[in-house]
Amino acid sequence: TNTTRFHIQAKMTMKTNFFGTRNVYLELLPLIKPQGRVVNVSSMASLLGLEACSLELQKKFRSETITEDELVGLMNKFVEDTKDGMHIQKGWVNSRYTVTKIGVTVLSRIHARKLNEQRRGDKILLNACCPGWVRTDMAGPRASKSPEEGAETPVYLALLPPDAEGPHGQFVMEKKVEQW
Template sequence: MNATAPARKRALVTGGNKGIGLAICQGLLAAEFEVILAARSIDKAKTALEKLQSVGRASLRRQTLRERNENRVHPLILDVADDESIERAAQDFGTHFPQLDVLINNAGIYPDEDVNILTIDRELLDRTMNTNTFGAIRTTQAFLPHLSKSPAARVINGSSGLGALAGIAAESPSYSLSKLALNGATIMLAAALKPQKIAVYSMCPGWVRTDMGGTSASRSPEQGADTAIWLATAATPDFSGKFFRDRQEIPF
């Protein structure tokens, strides 16, 4: 009887169409994952897929990286600020895939230009919390039936040093509060999902050169993605409920 190759692990990355999210997708493909790239529109997802499939045109034995990637990365429409979109995405996922091994809640916004804690209005606070915090919670809830089918599922929440108690900033009010709350959600989700052996982590990518971080940031998207990829591939369940930067635990 011929031995069969082990099935590839499967990861879903929200906001996977650009910046850190796209770099995470690229790193997971290199780690031999099957990747579901989630974006708010199919056009954005397909454009990102084309970027991933064009990486490394040099031949790798009999196949190019483009050919290797084409069957391992899939688009999914998912707007984390919209519950109906989240539910549709979870249903769509379930019709095509048997289980989910890693969920990376990467999607987020930073709308705090020209405001501070003394001037920000409720609408902006609501919008940022809805996307950065409630979106990650609702996405985790919706995909939980698929995560539960994995023998060792992981949820990775994209947080920030601005969400640490020692790092919150009055000049980034909605973003800081949303990431502070997301870190709290990580602790609660880790405790709630421990009986199901689902690990939950928060990670800070650092200051990264993206649309959000700007061109003056000190890190590349690949450097920002590194800790998320490490958590997805190598971190142990003992680290569940903790906060990481540069593969090291940091205080909440």
């Protein structure tokens, strides 16, 4: 089988979903005011896909001490592992999109932890969320949610009151924290 197309798509999907999210956050971080809210759009696919990864990868992605550099290394390793079509044998789920969204969810956990360490007094809350299956160009007309319904969880997280203690560093679906 020709793995070139899968590899190129993996590289582009990673560049957009994971590295794009990371780059925007790193640029905007200095501008985030106290009691600010950061909402990264991930996907329920990250939660489901995590379960399909090898136990070794699951352990790394669930680690409370994984660093951003380690995560970036894992995301780059996935893209490399797709070059020869060995990604499944190396423990990855067989979905470019899913792996990038696992990355976004873990990145959100890491950045929330960093905010606790570096800007604790600012009470910034940062989370990843799934908007659900939304009728967009990507999901198509048969998706179960309207764009307005899909916006509910991200908007809920963005508008958490200034005195809110959480959620923070969580993955949220349907306005509920999901166990990562």
